[in-house]
Amino acid sequence: MNALPEGVAAYARTATFSARTIPENLRRSHRTKAGTWAKIVVLEGKLRYRVLEPEIREFELSPDCPGVVEPKVRHEVEAVGDVRFYVEFHR
Structure with missing residues (x-):
């Protein structure tokens, strides 16, 4: 995964989400705008981060392993048990 x-x-950043409050639009394929990067910060537990292009790659994020979302790349997330996380946007 790139830095x-x-x-x-x-x-900007989102609210803190739990396994029960992850918005549906984060659970299914979506992308950031051109020039917008994102950092997925896990506070507790684990989160599956799936990059859907150019090929499918899957990462397990944790408090020690944040995720980086590249601009315009389709991706989705999935809770792995109990989790708390937020998304921070960068440009």
Whole structure:
């Protein structure tokens, strides 16, 4: 998984979600806008992060292993048991 590029800065973040409150639009295929990166920060538990293009890749995120979402790349998330996380947007 790639790291956030140098020079991008956080400008927004979501609420903190749990396994029960993950919005449906995060559970199914979606993408960020051009120029927008995201960092998935897991506070507790584990989250499955699936990148859907150019090929399918799957990562298990945890408090020690955040996820990085590249601009315009289709992806989705899935709770692995109890989890608490938020998404931070960068540009």
